[in-house]
Amino acid sequence: MKVSARNLIPGTVKKVTxxxxxxxxxxxxxxxxxxxxxxxxxxAENMGLKAGAKVHAMVKASSVMVVAD
Numbered sequence: 001m002k003v004s005a006r007n008l009i010p011g012t013v014k015k016v017t018x019x020x021x022x023x024x025x026x027x028x029x030x031x032x033x034x035x036x037x038x039x040x041x042x043x044a045e046n047m048g049l050k051a052g053a054k055v056h057a058m059v060k061a062s063s064v065m066v067v068a069d
Contacts, residue, residue: 007059009035016049025049027057 011027014034023044027035035057049055 003058005058005060009057009059011035011055011057013049013051013053013055015051016044018044023049027055029057 009027009029011029013025014028015024015026017024018041021041022038023041025037025039025044027037029035037057
């Protein structure tokens, strides 16, 4: 698969919570570093997502905010 996004973060699915319409997917990118994505229930089921699966989080955003104290 080829995509235009360059922010591909490899990780492992830690948890998938299926709701009525959407699914929340928690991806562990590194020990203690999690990325949470909300996708459609249908997509999660079609992809066969479950804990332990190796995936990539693809991030494409028009802006990324940086906050410092």
